[in-house]
Amino acid sequence: MSTAQRTDVAVVGVGRMGRHHVRIYDELEQANLVAVVDQDEERAETVADEFGCKAYPSIEALLEHHPDIRAVSVAVPTNHHVAAAQPLLARRVACLIEKPLAPTVKDAKILADTAKAHHAVLQVGHTERFNPAIRAVATLNVTPRFIDVDRVSPMTFRSLDVGVVMDMMIHDLDIILMLVDSPIRKIDAAGVSVLGPHEDIASARIVFDTGCVANLTASRMSMKVERKMRLFSEQVYVSLDYQKRGGMMVRKTDNNMDALTAVREQISQGKDLSDLDYSSMIQIEELMMDLPPGEDDPLTAELTSFIKAAQTGQSPAVDADAGYAAVAAAERVIAAIRDHKWRGLDDPRLVIGHSD
Ligand SMILES: NC(=O)c1ccc[n+]([C@@H]2O[C@H](COP(=O)([O-])OP(=O)(O)OC[C@H]3O[C@@H](n4cnc5c(N)ncnc54)[C@H](O)[C@@H]3O)[C@@H](O)[C@H]2O)c1
Numbered sequence: 001m002s003t004a005q006r007t008d009v010a011v012v013g014v015g016r017m018g019r020h021h022v023r024i025y026d027e028l029e030q031a032n033l034v035a036v037v038d039q040d041e042e043r044a045e046t047v048a049d050e051f052g053c054k055a056y057p058s059i060e061a062l063l064e065h066h067p068d069i070r071a072v073s074v075a076v077p078t079n080h081h082v083a084a085a086q087p088l089l090a091r092r093v094a095c096l097i098e099k100p101l102a103p104t105v106k107d108a109k110i111l112a113d114t115a116k117a118h119h120a121v122l123q124v125g126h127t128e129r130f131n132p133a134i135r136a137v138a139t140l141n142v143t144p145r146f147i148d149v150d151r152v153s154p155m156t157f158r159s160l161d162v163g164v165v166m167d168m169m170i171h172d173l174d175i176i177l178m179l180v181d182s183p184i185r186k187i188d189a190a191g192v193s194v195l196g197p198h199e200d201i202a203s204a205r206i207v208f209d210t211g212c213v214a215n216l217t218a219s220r221m222s223m224k225v226e227r228k229m230r231l232f233s234e235q236v237y238v239s240l241d242y243q244k245r246g247g248m249m250v251r252k253t254d255n256n257m258d259a260l261t262a263v264r265e266q267i268s269q270g271k272d273l274s275d276l277d278y279s280s281m282i283q284i285e286e287l288m289m290d291l292p293p294g295e296d297d298p299l300t301a302e303l304t305s306f307i308k309a310a311q312t313g314q315s316p317a318v319d320a321d322a323g324y325a326a327v328a329a330a331e332r333v334i335a336a337i338r339d340h341k342w343r344g345l346d347d348p349r350l351v352i353g354h355s356d
Pocket of ligand 1: 057078100126127
C-alpha cells in the first residue's frame, strides 16, 4: 500500500492494552501512528520515544496539534470511556473503543448516540470476534441449542473499576449474542466479590427466545488460565479453545449419521457396546480458518478492520449496537447476581474456595 493511503492514528491510554495497539499500528502499513495520549505524562513520553511519535497528556492537546486526526484507539479504563471518546466522536473521528463499550447501558447509549449523530465510525474492541476459532464457527451458520463457556484466569489486579462480568464475561456475551441472534428471555446468575465492591467470580444461565441455553462461568480468582467454549447446534458440535485459537467439530454428515444409526440399532437389539470406541466411529474435523498472514492474530485483525472502516466510513465489524447489546446483557447478568439469594451464608466472600 502506498504512503498516501496510510491513515493517521493515535492511541489514548497507553497502559497494558493501549501499548499493544501502539505496537500493532506501528507495524501496520495502512496506519501511520502519529501520537499517544496518557494522563500519566511520563508513560506517554516513554511509549512515544519507543515508537517515534508525539506524546500528549490530554485529548484536547491531541486535537489542538492534530486537528485532522481521523482514527483513534481508546484504551483508557472503562469508567473513562465516555469522557475520552465522546469529544472525539463529536469531531467525527473514527474510534476503536476497547471492550466493554462502557460500564453501564446509560454510558453505552451516550457513545452510540454521539457516533450516530455525527456519522462517526465506532468500533468496539471485542477482540474475540477476530479469534480464528470464532471466525471459523461464524462461517458455519449454526443454530445453537446449548452453549457452555468457561473463562477463568488468575487475579491480575487490573480492570478493578468493573466486575468480572463487564471485564471478562463480556467477551463471551458478545460472541454468544452474535451466534444465537435472538432476544434474551431470562437470566439466572450468582456471583461473589472477593477483593472489592464488584463480583470477581460469576456464573450465569441465559435462556434465549429460541430456547437456546447458554451457561457462562467467569472468574478472575482462578489458579489457571482457561478459555473454552462448547457449542451444540442443529448442524454441528463444536469445542474450541480461545487461547489455542482452534478447536474441533463433529458435523451432521452422512458418515456420522450412518454411524449413529448403526449404534442405535445395536442398542435397540440389546447388544453390549461397552468395548466400542465411539470416537473412532465418527469423523472429527479440525476447526480451521484459512487466513492471510497477520490475520491469525486477533488484535492485528481487529485493528486492520478498524483502519479499513475509518478509511471507507463503512460499518465496522463490531459496531456500536453490538457493543451496546453486550453491555446490556452484562448489566442484566449483574442485576441477576444482585437478585440472587444465598441461604445460610452471611458473607458471600466465604465461598472463595470454590473459584477454580
Ligand atoms: N480486548 C481485550 O482483550 C482487553 C484486554 C485488557 C483490557 N481491555 C480494555 O482496555 C481498557 C484499558 O485497560 P488496561 O488494562 O490497559 O488499563 P491500564 O490501567 O493498564 O491502562 C489505562 C491507561 O489509561 C490512562 N488513562 C486513564 N484515564 C485517562 C484519561 N482520561 N486520559 C488519558 N489517559 C488516561 C492511564 O494512565 C493508563 O496508562 C479497558 O477498557 C479494558 O477493559 C481489553
